[in-house]
Amino acid sequence: MINKEKQVYEMLDKVYDPELDQPLTELGFIDHINIQNNEVEVIFRLPTYWCSPNFAYIMAEDIQKYVSELPWVNQVKVNLVDHCASDEINQGASEGKRFSESFSGLSDQDRDLDELRRTFQIKAYYARQEKLIKHLIKTGISKSEIISMPVQGLLALPLSAEGQSLKERYLEKKESLNHSSAYAITTPEEEVISIEGFDDYLLGARRTRLSMEFNGHYCRGLLEARYDLPSTNETVALKR
Amino acid sequence: MYKTESGEEIFVIDSHIALWDGSKENQLNIHGDQFISCFYDYHKNLSPKEYLWPKEKFLKYDSETLVNDVIVKGYADMAIFQPVFLNEFYKNGFGDFDANEAIAKQYPNRFICNGTLDPRHGNRGLEELEKNKEKYNWQGVKLYTADWVGNSKGYKLSDPAAQRYLEKCQQLGIKNIHIHKGPTVTPLNRDAFDVADIDDAASSFPELNFIVEHVGLPRLEDFCWIATQEKNVYGGLAVAISFLQTRPRYFAEIISELLYWMDEDRILFGSDYAIWEPKWIVEKFVNFELPEDIQQETGVTFDLNVKKKILGENAARLYNIDIEAQKEKLKDCELSTRNVAAY
Known part of the structure; x- marks a missing residue:
């Protein structure tokens, strides 16, 4: 049982x-x-x-x-x-x-709901991708390396435990969008990101990621209030 | 009026308040109970402890409570009523034009009474709108696109009926259209995420101002997207600003996104009273600074000058208020000298 x-x-x-x-x-x-x-x-x-x-x-x-x-x-x-x-x-x-x-x-x-599902798949893709890209930049990988990296290259890339989990979450979403191109980091429509457009692309993805994270806090807070659950509010304000 | 430590005065307009009746006596059905309970959950979740109300008080409060909370304690020099119908949930509706009007009469120069409309009310509603404009001289309306009317659980601004109503608003000089595009209450499958209707309305009616209340939360990114393109689209901070207390970092992210994607002239403060009291929100907002990493990421400025615009100057512009002249008018108002400590 x-x-x-x-x-x-x-x-x-x-x-x-x-x-x-x-x-x-x-x-x-x-x-x-x-x-x-x-x-x-x-x-x-x-x-x-x-x-x-x-x-x-x-x-x-x-x-x-x-x-x-x-x-x-x-x-x-x-x-x-x-x-x-x-x-x-x-x-x-x-x-x-x-x-x-x-x-x-x-x-x-x-x-019907298929289109709605697809819309939110794409949002999740952006959010997971932005986190991964930021992590890659932090580990010293250049923007031009990121946009030209093959899928195999990303898979083989040694990363910290955190980076590994970000990578897996991203690739899982990429797979659910049925991507087949050889590039690891592309738009949801599998277009290659240009080096000139990279910063704007990342800001756009950030906006999506923020929105989703914010909603998570928002929904969680209301659920806690509704069912008197223990609070998960930020304990140390402004610290990540 | 808020005075900073250095003695600077900030003229405050709370652009989103309400006097509602969610009492058991007024509830029409379970939806009425659930609606006000949901509001109460917002209140409970985000208010500082010392500002928590008992549920009974939250269901229905009197006009003196409102005046004290908003004007006397809450630093607001002026406030704007944003009533909604909710006739399928409450016997006499949720808001009450005449009750708002009575408060505004009692305390002149303090309140702006907006109205509301619903495009599903047909020709009768259009006539009603005209009469109401004459009677109350509305400068703005609050639209609640998720309200229920008969079998309909919501409408879009791009619906032909809504277009007729907006046309009428333009004709009558009702210039400020506040739309609730936020926490969703709608079962329509596309409405839940689609903000295209605001885009559409804003381009079709360039003379009207569209103030998107709650900055589209929980779909902030969609809101930013249209606000960047349409210059007559504004963001109302009600709800978002209440995260200052429990999730300050998220508030910092939101405000920096807004400042980055639109600009500091199109963001309006609103407390969403009585869900939250403006006092703590204004205090926290004035003293809030962006964490360095967020500031660096977006490169936006969030100084006292910007805060003053958001807290009052931007709303003043939309409602043709000359702040200096208004201060003069309010100098001798009884509420300016009423003892805050007594409440």
Whole structure:
């Protein structure tokens, strides 16, 4: 039983909030799980009653998808609690319906979630890439080396533990965008970054990274206030 | 008025305040309860301990409390009401034009009463807007694009109906359009991240000013993107500025991004009272300095001169307030001499 629970949580580690690029398990969004033989119920919660149903739906779909991958599981019930669209989301995700089918009562559902997923994949790509680039610059690698580095070169590059983890996180996102070019550091559309455009590109990526990190704090704070969780506010102001 | 240690005076306009009724009696359904509870979570999460209100008080507070918190204690020389309808959640709505108006009458030259509108109210709403302009002389409106009307859970500024309303605003001289583009309350799948509608509206109505409240949070980067391109787009700091207390480093990052991508003339202070009291926000803001590494990264200036613009001068420009003349008018106002210590 304990083993089963651990397996479910390991699968839930793979479910990310698309907007924050952090796993639900780390964000505190998973309330608890119930396991009955081969049936799993995942109870999850969000920072507000109003969090966008489309994002909630993506998370519910991914919970459904990943937990179902466990060989012993034959039914997954997703249960979003305390949300204005709990019913539509829980029923839709558990039955494998598309977002547009579940929210057909609303007037403006002319697009499904694939595009939204893609948009936030790209944001996560920028955010992870910016962190890696900054790390590479700090270790003394020049801008021109960075923009011309082959994927193999990046893979072979010896880095600190922190650098290694930044590299892995970046490459994971790059793979999910199905990149096939030989260059390691490109735009999300696989275009080579020019040396003249490098600084602007990095500032743009920084803006995206900041936005996501900020949102993480923002959502976490609201979740803490909503459910009276221990605070993770900055303990030493202004220190990194 | 805020006086710095060196004796310099800063004229403060709190560009985002409200007098609301979120009481149980006024709640129409569970949404009304959840809405005000969510506001309260914001309050609880980001306020310093000594400024925490009990929930009961937060649901509904009286006008004297507001006047004392904002003007007497809160350093604001003036403040702007930004009411919203929320008629699907509250029996008499969340904001109340007449209640705001009454406070403004009682304390002349202190308050600007903005109104609101909803493009889904059709022709009736357009007529209403005209009447309200005549009655209240609105200089601005607060738009809450995530409000619910019947089955609709939100609208976009690029909707044809919204365009008609903006046209009407332009015609009537309602120049300042404050839009809530921030913490999302909308189930529309594209609205959640798309700020293109502001871009669109700002180009279509160059005579109007679009003040994006909460600087688009949680999608700051999208906001910066349009604000760089459209010169009649402004950023309202409400919500963002409240991070000064618990996440000062993030506030530093936000303000430096804004200063870098737009400029110091298009950022407006707002406390979002009663979610937060302006007193601690103004104090912290005036004394805040950017950490060196962030300053170096963006190269922006965040000195007293910039702070003065953000705290009052920029809003004064949008609302045609001559600060020196206004100071003169307020010299003998009862609130200028009311004993702060008594509250």
